[in-house]
Amino acid sequence: MRRENIAVIGTGYVGLVSGTCFAEIGHQAIAVDRDQSKIERLRQADIPIYEPGLEALVRSNMEAGRLSFTSELQEAVRRSDILFLAVGTPSMPGGEVDLSYLESAFRQLAAAVDRYKLIVIKSTVPVGTAAMAEGWLREEGVEEGRFDIVSNPEFLREGSAIHDTFHSDRIVIGAEDQQAAERIAALHAPLQAPVLFTDRASAELIKYASNAFLAAKISFINEMANVCEKVGADIALVAQGMGMDKRIGSHFLQAGIGYGGSCFPKDTKAQLRIAEDVDYDFKILRSVIEVNALQRERFADRIIQELTEAGGGKAVAVMGLAFKPNTDDLRDAPALDIIEALTTSGVQVRAYDPVALEKASAHMGRHELVTFHADPYEAVAGADAMVITTEWEAVKSLDFGEVARLLSQRLLIDGRNCLEPAAMAELGFRYVSVGRA
Ligand SMILES: NC(=O)C1=CN([C@@H]2O[C@H](COP(=O)(O)OP(=O)(O)OC[C@H]3O[C@@H](n4cnc5c(N)ncnc54)[C@H](O)[C@@H]3O)[C@@H](O)[C@H]2O)C=CC1
Numbered sequence: 057m058r059r060e061n062i063a064v065i066g067t068g069y070v071g072l073v074s075g076t077c078f079a080e081i082g083h084q085a086i087a088v089d090r091d092q093s094k095i096e097r098l099r100q101a102d103i104p105i106y107e108p109g110l111e112a113l114v115r116s117n118m119e120a121g122r123l124s125f126t127s128e129l130q131e132a133v134r135r136s137d138i139l140f141l142a143v144g145t146p147s148m149p150g151g152e153v154d155l156s157y158l159e160s161a162f163r164q165l166a167a168a169v170d171r172y173k174l175i176v177i178k179s180t181v182p183v184g185t186a187a188m189a190e191g192w193l194r195e196e197g198v199e200e201g202r203f204d205i206v207s208n209p210e211f212l213r214e215g216s217a218i219h220d221t222f223h224s225d226r227i228v229i230g231a232e233d234q235q236a237a238e239r240i241a242a243l244h245a246p247l248q249a250p251v252l253f254t255d256r257a258s259a260e261l262i263k264y265a266s267n268a269f270l271a272a273k274i275s276f277i278n279e280m281a282n283v284c285e286k287v288g289a290d291i292a293l294v295a296q297g298m299g300m301d302k303r304i305g306s307h308f309l310q311a312g313i314g315y316g317g318s319c320f321p322k323d324t325k326a327q328l329r330i331a332e333d334v335d336y337d338f339k340i341l342r343s344v345i346e347v348n349a350l351q352r353e354r355f356a357d358r359i360i361q362e363l364t365e366a367g368g369g370k371a372v373a374v375m376g377l378a379f380k381p382n383t384d385d386l387r388d389a390p391a392l393d394i395i396e397a398l399t400t401s402g403v404q405v406r407a408y409d410p411v412a413l414e415k416a417s418a419h420m421g422r423h424e425l426v427t428f429h430a431d432p433y434e435a436v437a438g439a440d441a442m443v444i445t446t447e448w449e450a451v452k453s454l455d456f457g458e459v460a461r462l463l464s465q466r467l468l469i470d471g472r473n474c475l476e477p478a479a480m481a482e483l484g485f486r487y488v489s490v491g492r493a
Pocket residue numbers: 065066067068069070071088089090091094129142143144145157158160161164178179180181210211212213214318319
């Protein structure tokens with residue numbers, strides 16, 4: 057294997073995980089971030105995000121001399137032959153993608169292009185971005201022939217990012233130049249993943265299409281769950297039966313309070329916008345987004361309704377703040393919207409999360425109706441109901457006999473369908489879940 061000198065620009069989830077994994081498979085990786093405090097922490101192997109297994113991998117690769125961190129972008133570019141861009145591409149209010157971080161990184165790196173550089177866009181970007189980035193480099197005076205730009209979207213999930221990287225379903229390489237494409241494929245060879253070579257526009261679109269399709273599966277199963285509630289069927293069984301058909305597949309059919317996180321919400325909106333910009337009304341995707349928003353509202357309404365029917369209790373333990381288990385990421389977390397809806401209705405919230413508590417209290421600030429609890433039993437004690445918003449193992453494995461004793465009434469509302477209805481009923485709970493009543 058040819059050992060490459062790689063710079064990864066941006067040390068969010070994607071940059072940090074992919075830089076570390078490139079080092080692990082034998083390349084020389086330097087990870088760059090403009091956030092100096094982040095770099096200081098990373099140099100001590102102090103990982104700013106919660107991602108199982110990442111710290112050990114960062115530490116061992118730093119010790120082996122294959123991974124280092126810097127805030128000096130141009131210095132890193134000079135020392136490297138392949139540059140991966142993994143900066144954020146957040147949504148703007150109208151759904152369009154904010155490419156300002158990417159543009160600024162390109163314009164900054166231009167000054168350090170002292171010889172041929174193979175530049176790879178790993179950030180999720182709209183169709184045409186790779187072509188546009190060529191224009192940014194030319195405007196900065198980088199000569200033709202000194203670079204190629206390749207699109208190589210990332211498909212890892214937070215919480216299982218390392219596993220996903222080492223067991224990728226596919227590596228998509230969108231390039232105009234065949235040699236450049238083959239070099240990026242060779243770089244990934246130790247991962248032994250199937251490689252799909254495409255043009256750049258198709259690679260850019262594959263990323264949005266994949267996220268939009270997965271989001272559509274979730275909104276579909278959530279609507280089925282809402283129907284199940286009305287007809288008395290069980291969504292868990294319906295999903296199981298559907299998933300046994302290999303053409304449908306069993307993944308991403310978990311009904312609940314809908315998707316959150318840094319990607320599905322932003323990427324579905326971006327894809328809708330990309331279609332709008334070419335005068336296409338992407339009707340399914342519009343509904344996917346709408347259903348997802350409604351699912352959170354429905355759940356908050358259900359909590360209030362259950363509290364009222366149970367005698368008007370006013371305090372609820374909300375278990376799980378991160379948008380999914382095994383991450384401390386709060387970006388577009390359903391729990392935060394649900395807490396807001398509850399407090400707007402005057403309900404007191406006793407919030408628990410095994411890893412995201414500190415981030416959440418900093419993010420939400422002081423609120424007279426919200427308290428934060430590091431101990432799950434403390435969160436539950438004296439509350440009128442327990443609500444599950446993230447299916448953390450630490451929540452699923454609670455002693456529910458003890459929870460039943462600590463709650464002022466035995467009301468358990470599970471937004472992730474992660475508990476067994478019969479077992480909860482046996483403990484005397486009124487157990488409410490999504491699409492299983
Ligand atoms: N978070 C995830 O699980 C996945 C994210 N993606 C995509 O990857 C991209 C990055 O996402 P995250 O890692 O979540 O981003 P993030 O927003 O967590 O981190 C981005 C990092 O880039 C740094 N940065 C911004 N401008 C810079 C510059 N000019 N020079 C150096 N550093 C700079 C920021 O300081 C920040 O640390 C996005 O396009 C996202 O859609 C794709 C797959 C998975």
